Structures are given as C-alpha cells and as structure tokens.
Amino acid sequence: ARGQIVGCPFSGGQPKLGVDQGPIHLVNAGLIDQLKSLGWKVNFDGHHQFEEVNAQQDPPIGVLKNPRLVSKVCKAVADVVGSHVGRGELPVTIGGDHSLAMGTISGTLSHHPDACVIWIDAHADLNTVETTTSGNIHGMPVSFLLGLNKTPIPEYAWVEPRLTPDRIAYIGLRDVDAGEKRLLKENGIKAFSMHEVDKYGIGAVVEKALDAVNPKRDRPIHLSFDVDALDPSVAPSTGTPVRGGLTFREGHYICEAVHETGLLVAFDIMEVNPSLADADAAKATVAVGCSLVRSALGETLL
Numbered sequence: 001a002r003g004q005i006v007g008c009p010f011s012g013g014q015p016k017l018g019v020d021q022g023p024i025h026l027v028n029a030g031l032i033d034q035l036k037s038l039g040w041k042v043n044f045d046g047h048h049q050f051e052e053v054n055a056q057q058d059p060p061i062g063v064l065k066n067p068r069l070v071s072k073v074c075k076a077v078a079d080v081v082g083s084h085v086g087r088g089e090l091p092v093t094i095g096g097d098h099s100l101a102m103g104t105i106s107g108t109l110s111h112h113p114d115a116c117v118i119w120i121d122a123h124a125d126l127n128t129v130e131t132t133t134s135g136n137i138h139g140m141p142v143s144f145l146l147g148l149n150k151t152p153i154p155e156y157a158w159v160e161p162r163l164t165p166d167r168i169a170y171i172g173l174r175d176v177d178a179g180e181k182r183l184l185k186e187n188g189i190k191a192f193s194m195h196e197v198d199k200y201g202i203g204a205v206v207e208k209a210l211d212a213v214n215p216k217r218d219r220p221i222h223l224s225f226d227v228d229a230l231d232p233s234v235a236p237s238t239g240t241p242v243r244g245g246l247t248f249r250e251g252h253y254i255c256e257a258v259h260e261t262g263l264l265v266a267f268d269i270m271e272v273n274p275s276l277a278d279a280d281a282a283k284a285t286v287a288v289g290c291s292l293v294r295s296a297l298g299e300t301l302l
C-alpha cells in the first residue's frame with residue numbers, strides 16, 4: 001500500500017513559533033524509513049512550502065488572526081490530501097498546527113463523502129467566529145467543517161460543510177470552552193472526555209466512538225491526532241499542554257485499534273512544536289509522534 005507523507009510546516013493558526021518545524025523533525029527522526037520497514041511504499045515530495053501571505057495583507061477579520069493565510073494554506077492542503085486520497089494513497093499529514101485539519105478533512109471528504117472523523121485532542125477545536133475569544137484558528141477547524149459559523153466568511157467559502165455532527169467523535173477532551181460545550185450538546189456530537197476514558201477504559205471508549213460514527217464499520221475513517229491529547233509528561237513539546245491526558249499506551253491503542261478496522265484513509269499528526277521544551281523533551285515528543293504514525297499504519301506489538 002502507498003503512503004504519502006504530507007509535510008505541512010505551518011503555524012498560522014496559533015501564536016507560538018516553532019510548530020512549523022514539526023514536519024522536518026519527524027522526517028529527520030526517520031519516519032519515512034520506519035514506515036517503509038512496515039511495508040509501506042512511501043512518497044515524500046518535500047515539505048509543502050506555503051508562500052506566506054505577508055502580515056500587512058492579512059489584517060484580522062473580526063477577531064480571526066491570519067485569516068487569509070490560514071484559508072489559503074488549508075485550501076492548498078485540501079487539494080493535496082484530496083489528490084492523494086483520490087489515488088488510493090494514505091496521506092499522513094504532519095503539522096503544523098491543527099487549523100490544517102480544515103484542509104486535510106476537506107480533502108478526505110471530497111473523495112469520501114461518507115467518511116467519519118475520529119478527533120483525538122485535549123481540545124474540541126470547535127469554536128465559531130461568534131464563540132472564539134482568541135481568534136486563533138487552530139481552535140476552530142471543526143466549526144468550519146460542520147458549517148456552524150453564523151457569520152459567513154468569504155475567505156472560507158471554499159470549505160464545504162460536508163461533515164455532519166453524527167460523523168465526528170472526540171477522544172481525550174479536557175479543556176473545552178463554554179461555547180464549545182454548548183455546541184457539543186446542541187449538535188449531539190459524541191465526545192469522550194478523559195472522564196469517560198477513566199470510567200470505561202480506552203478499549204471501550206474507542207469501540208463506543210466507532211459505534212457512534214461508524215456503526216456498521218463500513219465508513220472510511222479520517223483520524224486527526226493532536227499530540228496535546230497525550231499527557232504533557234508523554235508529549236511535553238506542544239503549544240497548549242493540559243494535565244491529565246492520555247498515557248503513551250492509550251494514545252497508541254487508539255491508533256492500533258483504528259488501524260485494525262482496516263478503514264483508515266487519512267491520518268494527521270498535529271501540534272508537535274519542537275522548539276517549546278528542552279532538547280530531550282522535544283526529541284521525546286517527536287519520537288512519540290513518529291511512534292503514533294507507525295501504530296496508525298500497522299505497527300503491532302506482537
């Protein structure tokens with residue numbers, strides 16, 4: 001099978017420098033050879049160089065920061081991911097901040113309108129134009145994908161609201177804004193917080209999440225993994241760490257279980273920021289990122 005590494009060195013969805021270095025660190029840690037030894041034919045056509053929209057030409061739209069840049073990059077990512085999915089390749093998108101998922105999931109849905117999304121994250125990334133307080137678009141991709149914004153933004157008209165609330169399930173939530181909590185409830189979105197992980201165990205939680213969005217196990221799966229879903233002791237080098245996260249094994253179990261379905265069509269590993277912690281912590285975070293990708297692409301313990 002063919003995997004396509006899509007390096008997305010992008011940080012425009014959030015304010016911290018360094019998350020654009022994620023892709024180069026994962027690739028330099030040997031990810032491509034690691035996937036090849038799993039039997040994947042791996043393409044890597046270099047990190048996508050997104051020509052920056054310079055700041056002057058990109059003033060905030062309302063509170064949204066870098067709005068034109070984020071839109072332009074996500075549109076490019078949607079086309080890239082869509083073209084690989086369309087060719088039956090499995091795009092492994094390495095971020096870069098999680099705003100990129102507006103692009104990756106749009107790409108997947110353009111070829112698999114019946115796809116479901118498993119979103120692994122401490123955060124819901126569900127803020128709308130109306131509910132966001134920060135204007136950082138990496139906290140908003142899911143609202144654009146679901147079409148929840150009341151105020152249409154012309155620059156984002158390209159995002160088709162193809163995703164429906166019954167096709168996304170969250171695992172790992174523990175830092176959800178009030179507005180996002182309301183939207184989760186109002187839209188009946190399946191969300192397994194760390195409370196449910198503690199209560200049921202990760203095995204049951206993954207089963208329940210798949211039962212919710214993929215009851216007959218016949219829908220393609222797009223797995224979008226924000227490394228801040230993991231406990232900061234496991235993945236310290238990330239922009240918005242939150243205590244009480246997934247263990248190393250819980251994170252890997254999710255990837256292993258999704259691989260086992262045989263339905264994975266696209267994988268995102270997001271928010272690795274190697275510049276935020278000391279070198280060892282950064283290295284450990286990068287290694288966890290590579291390890292999660294390997295598990296999602298079929299590495300097993302036995």
Ligand SMILES: N/C(=N\O)NCCC[NH3+]
Pocket residue numbers: 098121122123124125138139175177226228239240271
């Ligand atoms: N890492 C983040 N999302 O996954 N930060 C933005 C969310 C803060 N409400």
Ligand SMILES: [Mn+2]
Pocket residue numbers: 045080
């Ligand atoms: Mn390409």
Ligand SMILES: [Mn+2]
Pocket residue numbers: 098121123125138226271
């Ligand atoms: Mn996220």
Ligand SMILES: [Mn+2]
Pocket residue numbers: 121122123226228229240271
């Ligand atoms: Mn997050």
